[in-house]
Amino acid sequence: MASNVIARAGANIAFIKYWGNRPGADNLPLNLSISMTLFACVTTTAAALLDENASGDEIRLDGAPPGEKSAGRICLFLDRVRRIAGRKERARVTSQNSFPTGCGIASSASGFAALAVAASAAYGIRADAAELSRIARLGSGSAARSVPGGFVELHPGSAHEESFAEPIAPETHWPELCDLIALVSREEKPVSSAEGHRLARTSEALAGRLAAIPDRAGRVRQGILRRDLALLGEAAEEDALSMHAVMLTSRPPLIYWSAGTLEAMRAVYGLRKRGIEAYFTIDAGPNVHVLTRKKDAVRVADEIAREVGCEVLTDHAGPGARIV
Numbered sequence: 245m246a247s248n249v250i251a252r253a254g255a256n257i258a259f260i261k262y263w264g265n266r267p268g269a270d271n272l273p274l275n276l277s278i279s280m281t282l283f284a285c286v287t288t289t290a291a292a293l294l295d296e297n298a299s300g301d302e303i304r305l306d307g308a309p310p311g312e313k314s315a316g317r318i319c320l321f322l323d324r325v326r327r328i329a330g331r332k333e334r335a336r337v338t339s340q341n342s343f344p345t346g347c348g349i350a351s352s353a354s355g356f357a358a359l360a361v362a363a364s365a366a367y368g369i370r371a372d373a374a375e376l377s378r379i380a381r382l383g384s385g386s387a388a389r390s391v392p393g394g395f396v397e398l399h400p401g402s403a404h405e406e407s408f409a410e411p412i413a414p415e416t417h418w419p420e421l422c423d424l425i426a427l428v429s430r431e432e433k434p435v436s437s438a439e440g441h442r443l444a445r446t447s448e449a450l451a452g453r454l455a456a457i458p459d460r461a462g463r464v465r466q467g468i469l470r471r472d473l474a475l476l477g478e479a480a481e482e483d484a485l486s487m488h489a490v491m492l493t494s495r496p497p498l499i500y501w502s503a504g505t506l507e508a509m510r511a512v513y514g515l516r517k518r519g520i521e522a523y524f525t526i527d528a529g530p531n532v533h534v535l536t537r538k539k540d541a542v543r544v545a546d547e548i549a550r551e552v553g554c555e556v557l558t559d560h561a562g563p564g565a566r567i568v
């Protein structure tokens with residue numbers, strides 16, 4: 245067996261969400277997205293090539309073989325990597341999340357970014373950061389954004405070559421900015437993002453959302469570059485609600501929120517009324533991310549934990565995917 249390559253990547257939280265893709269197997273998003281790569285929520289993945297006579301990939305996630313769906317998705321991804329490398333050997337992949345498995349934090353962004361880096365190196369692919377981001381996107385659209393660190397933009401593109409992520413600002417740019425994650429529910433989402441991206445095309449709200457994104461993304465970029473939390477937070481909140489409007493108006497509709505989601509949103513509005521800068525954003529699930537300043541983080545986390553009755557994790561900007 246060839247030598248083991250170990251890579252690590254952070255999850256990310258999107259301020260402008262990716263929701264809706266082009267038909268096909270390349271995860272080409274319909275819109276640009278902008279996110280912050282996270283520091284504490286990380287995946288560490290080891291990849292090694294097996295002997296030529298091995299009949300399949302050997303995969304372990306958090307110490308156990310993955311379910312059928314995850315295993316299939318990872319093998320398909322490894323097939324894409326093998327095709328790019330022009331090689332046939334199967335691989336052994338061992339992956340560990342820093343955050344509790346199945347706690348409702350998307351692990352596919354950090355997971356596929358770490359796997360893209362580890363597997364590309366194991367198969368001898370010489371790829372720069374843009375190419376690694378394209379490869380990660382083949383596993384999960386949002387994983388493309390976990391290849392660079394700090395503040396990141398994913399170009400949608402209409403072909404594989406055009407769709408990759410690039411940094412907007414490094415991880416050290418805004419140390420005051422925190423992402424608090426209210427773990428409203430630990431259940432697995434009933435409808436996958438992959439299915440949601442397809443259903444987005446059935447929503448009457450999608451055209452309005454796509455038309456609004458260039459202006460909103462401008463405000464998000466300026467908010468990041470000027471370290472202006474109100475500018476970033478208002479635009480990020482607006483974008484999350486716009487994405488959920490698309491979900492709610494898909495056919496069939498997708499409702500990812502629970503009672504705790506609304507409680508957390510109300511808690512954020514309550515904090516803002518009292519002059520504390522906090523803004524929510526929500527992915528394809530019930531958990532609520534709250535953007536706030538480091539100096540207010542303990543107070544905001546305590547208040548949300550008390551009002552919603554849930555655990556709250558604290559994170560901030562982190563580095564990009566790398567070999568460790």
Ligand code: DP6
Pocket residue numbers: 257258260261262263277350351352353383384385386387436437438441526527528
């Ligand atoms: C709502 O297709 O990247 O988080 O691979 O299932 O994790 P999975 O999702 P992906 O879609 C991400 C959707 C989102 C918004 C975002 O992160 O941009």
